[in-house]
Amino acid sequence: MLLADLQFTNAIRDLLGEAAIEPDHAPDARTKPFAKKGVVAGTSLVHARLARATYAAESIEGRFEQVTGCAPDGDDACAKAFLTRFAQRAFRRPMDAAELDNLWSVYGLGRETSYERGVSLAVEAILASPSFSYRTELGDAADGDIVKLTAHETASELAFFLTDSLPDEELAAAADSGALNDPDELTRQVERLLEKPETRRSLSTTLIAAWGLSNLFGTVKDPGLFPEYTPALQASMFHETELLLDELLWNRGADVSTLLTSRETFVNGPLAEVYGVEHAGAEPEEFAKVTLPADERAGVLTQPGLLAALSRTDNTSVVARGLFVRGALLCLDKIPSPPEALAGAIQDLLAADMTERERADARAGNASCAGCHRQFDPFGLLLEHYDPVGRYRVTLDGEPIDGRVDLTGLGDLEGVYSSAVELADAVAETDGFAACVARHLLTYGTDDEALSPRDCQVGRVIAALPEGQRTLPNLVKAIAVSPALTERAKEE
Incomplete structure (x- = not known):
């Protein structure tokens, strides 16, 4: 690798x-x-x-x-x-x-x-x-069609998964002695590494990367419409997510689902203005904890940084936001790209003087588009209450925003929703988000981008978690001792 x-x-x-x-x-x-x-x-x-x-x-x-x-x-x-x-x-x-x-x-x-x-x-x-x-995955013994990684390969995989760098001295010594082949020693090494600040930062950044939040730094907004959208504000938006993950996942050891339900976050002066809340910091650039309106905000899904990264220069994007929820947040099956023959019609629709809801309705009425778009447009429509820089709004061009959608056919999430907050709370009640987080971590650790939350590798990780303890450290420990990390299919 x-x-x-x-x-x-x-x-x-x-x-x-x-x-x-x-x-x-x-x-x-x-x-x-x-x-x-x-x-x-x-x-x-x-x-x-x-x-x-x-x-x-x-x-x-x-x-x-x-x-x-x-x-x-x-x-x-x-x-x-x-x-x-x-x-x-x-x-x-x-x-x-x-x-x-x-x-x-x-x-x-x-x-x-x-x-x-x-x-x-x-x-x-x-x-x-x-x-x-390169990292090797040659193994040293085959059991039928399965090859078990060597202790040194396991140490290397674990180190780059958790810290994006080499095994430290103690992990390397455990590989040299062969002790790392013992699942108990492997767990002990993971627990030790999880106490290190650099490991925690690296894992948080892995999740942020899985969500594509770093795309925020490449986005541009129309300065005439959004003069406040500066590189400094982008950096503040990104740091807000870092601080929230640090607080929830590491300081509190909370269930990963709280990433979707928390009404608390951290803001500096410019971010407080985007949220429309008071800033309690002593200086404008100081980040301070704040409680957000419960009917407007819920965790990372409604953070301005994510919403801004998933918007166009002068408008929101139901498609980009919907694909994010379906893919990065829920890890549902990937939707194929539209055929080249529809490129012109797509550009015409984007250029038309229409709201995002009207564009979605137009796609729903087009037989060539409806089959795919019905699988993600509703997620994006739930986020129409947030403008291109993530500010909450109730009207658009003087008209009330209708955020209601019907998610019929989506299993545990089936039903009618009126807001992104309702969806976030509903997702948090299922194992879907935890399984998606596990899938992201496994994908990053093994480079297996074809993994799905429904694959047995992910299912084993979720099944191995202590009852009611879907914390990030527990997820990481379950992944570390799972066959997905330490075994490979034998190649002919």
Whole structure:
């Protein structure tokens, strides 16, 4: 499995420190991609990673003894001891004799110039190696059609799943000793890692990435209509979600369903204006906890950042918002894209002087559109009470907004709803949202983007949760010891 750019960068940082990262090429963790779909290990990616490996290796200059533990004019034994440790940590597994011989050859080539150059060139070779950029899932034993990952592969998968970086010293030691093959030790390691702030931040960011909230930073609004929509407001909207997840999932250890039902959030001055509430902070930029109107807001679904990211430049978007609820929030089956033949009609409909409700009605009356759109347009219509920057409204162009929809045929959610708040509360009463969160975490941890909440892997995770304890830590622990994370189907 190819490491994402964020994971590749974090691994170099953990190995060699911040100085090894070129500032202009450090990915922003807030915008990490959820899936690697479309990422190809082509020429441009290879060249980019070779350049980063070179920069990282050259960063050792001026801090050689600090990094290696060897004197600048030290002996070969010290260099080889450092490189062995470094390579084993970088590759997340022991080195075999052939690999070590090749590494010494690279070291020897650089040693002809200088001792430091020998070490630097070997470090560069390690970081440029496929064994650094890829996680293996080869396993060491097959039980019929199932291959169980090795302890080192499990440690690597767990570390990149939870922290987007290498296994730390204790996790690596558990892999070296083989103790990680014991489910109890695996659970203990997960519990230990979940106490670390960086693990909690990483998991929260994974959920935010699954919801596509980072798209907020690429959205633009008509400055004539929404002059308040600035990069600073976008950053505040994003940080609001970070703070809410931190409060609910980590500080309180609440059920994941509270992400849909909480009437509390955190706002600074500009966000308070969007919400239409008082700001209690001492300074305009200070975030303070606030209770929102219960009939207007419910958790992440009605947060301005999400609603703004799912809107157009000058208007809302029933389609984008509806697809988000159906896909990222509920993990229902994906709806196929419309055929190219309808592209012109779609553009005409978007350009027409109509409300979003009228556009939805037009689609419902078109036989070519209705079959697909009835499966997500109703979700988007429930969110029409929120304008393109997420402000709550009851009228549009002087007319009352009708947010009522009929979700007939949607199983546990079947019924008539009049608001997004009603829907959020209803979803929270089912296992659907928890299963969707589990699916997102499993997908990120295993790179299996075809997973569905109805797959047995996800079902096992939900079934393993303690009664009434659908917390994020419990979900993560159930995933860590599940076959989905530690076993693979044998390939012919």
